[in-house]
Amino acid sequence: MGHGTKNHDMSHGPRPMSQKLRIAHVSHVPRLEFMLMRNERARLAKALKQHIEGLNALGISALPKERTSMEGQPVSPPTKEAQLVLRPDCFDESGSALVPSGPIDQLNLVEALAKLSKEVSLCQRCPLYRTRTHPVVSDGSPSARLVFVGEAPGREEDLRGIPFVGAAGQLLTKMIEAMGFKRQDVYICNVLKDRPPGNRTPLPEEMEACLPFLKAQLAIVQPRVICVLGAIAAKALLGPHVAITKIRGTLMEYEGIPVIPTFHPAYLLRNPPAKKFAWEDLKRVKQLLEIQGQGAGDGGRG
Numbered sequence: 001m002g003h004g005t006k007n008h009d010m011s012h013g014p015r016p017m018s019q020k021l022r023i024a025h026v027s028h029v030p031r032l033e034f035m036l037m038r039n040e041r042a043r044l045a046k047a048l049k050q051h052i053e054g055l056n057a058l059g060i061s062a063l064p065k066e067r068t069s070m071e072g073q074p075v076s077p078p079t080k081e082a083q084l085v086l087r088p089d090c091f092d093e094s095g096s097a098l099v100p101s102g103p104i105d106q107l108n109l110v111e112a113l114a115k116l117s118k119e120v121s122l123c124q125r126c127p128l129y130r131t132r133t134h135p136v137v138s139d140g141s142p143s144a145r146l147v148f149v150g151e152a153p154g155r156e157e158d159l160r161g162i163p164f165v166g167a168a169g170q171l172l173t174k175m176i177e178a179m180g181f182k183r184q185d186v187y188i189c190n191v192l193k194d195r196p197p198g199n200r201t202p203l204p205e206e207m208e209a210c211l212p213f214l215k216a217q218l219a220i221v222q223p224r225v226i227c228v229l230g231a232i233a234a235k236a237l238l239g240p241h242v243a244i245t246k247i248r249g250t251l252m253e254y255e256g257i258p259v260i261p262t263f264h265p266a267y268l269l270r271n272p273p274a275k276k277f278a279w280e281d282l283k284r285v286k287q288l289l290e291i292q293g294q295g296a297g298d299g300g301r302g
């Protein structure tokens with residue numbers, strides 16, 4: 001459960017060429033980071049092989065082809081109501097219809113995020129819009145190199161329309177500052193944009209419905225590192241079967257972007273001894289940013 005300097009001066013036109021290449025080919029990722037990711041891939045490939053061998057040993061030789069939800073359940077077709085309110089002109093599963101097709105410069109970065117916020121405010125893809133006070137899209141810098149992804153807005157966030165402003169948010173701000181960054185220089189968002197009543201854990205179908213917005217946010221912001229906070233954000237970006245206790249601190253990847261999962265600040269509030277592990281993970285995040293030559297916020301993506 002949730003609660004569990006880039007110099008994009010508008011006058012300078014599009015983002016540096018290397019940034020565009022990064023998205024297309026990840027070709028300029030510095031050697032060390034690349035090696036780290038290659039090692040991680042090799043580790044994951046080995047783990048996958050072991051997993052498959054384990055399944056075989058249990059007599060399972062094939063997995064269902066059927067699309068599954070975040071929790072591994074078969075995906076049911078959208079309800080009649082959801083079909084009625086789906087806006088096919090602006091929405092697809094990848095969120096790509098919300099991402100500008102050409103190079104993203106400072107101007108269309110801001111415009112694209114404004115359009116996305118508008119779509120979130122109109123969204124009725126799941127019933128949470130009925131009980132929310134405000135949709136909660138993001139906080140921080142749209143041109144941040146570091147993005148934190150949490151679970152879903154809580155009470156405070158719902159009232160203010162800003163992510164991570166309650167008790168867990170205050171801890172997150174301290175964690176960011178302990179890394180030597182400012183909260184306003186990173187980009188903060190959640191898997192769900194609307195508060196689940198009573199801060200309950202997001203339902204798989206709510207995550208499915210909201211995920212295109214998160215995907216679009218990441219495609220627009222194009223961070224150098226993503227730090228996922230807690231089990232729900234890890235499942236949303238890394239796969240339904242990941243376990244945060246197992247993968248925390250491990251370098252993973254989402255669409256070619258390095259990802260470090262760590263514990264959710266709300267969990268850390270309930271389990272202070274786990275803070276030392278989260279701190280290890282955050283140091284890893286910082287190291288990945290430093291390998292690429294910059295801090296968390298504006299300062300040139302090149």
Ligand code: URA
Nearest residue numbers: 150151152153163164
């Ligand atoms: N917990 C989250 O995951 N996100 C918030 O915005 C607040 C609390």
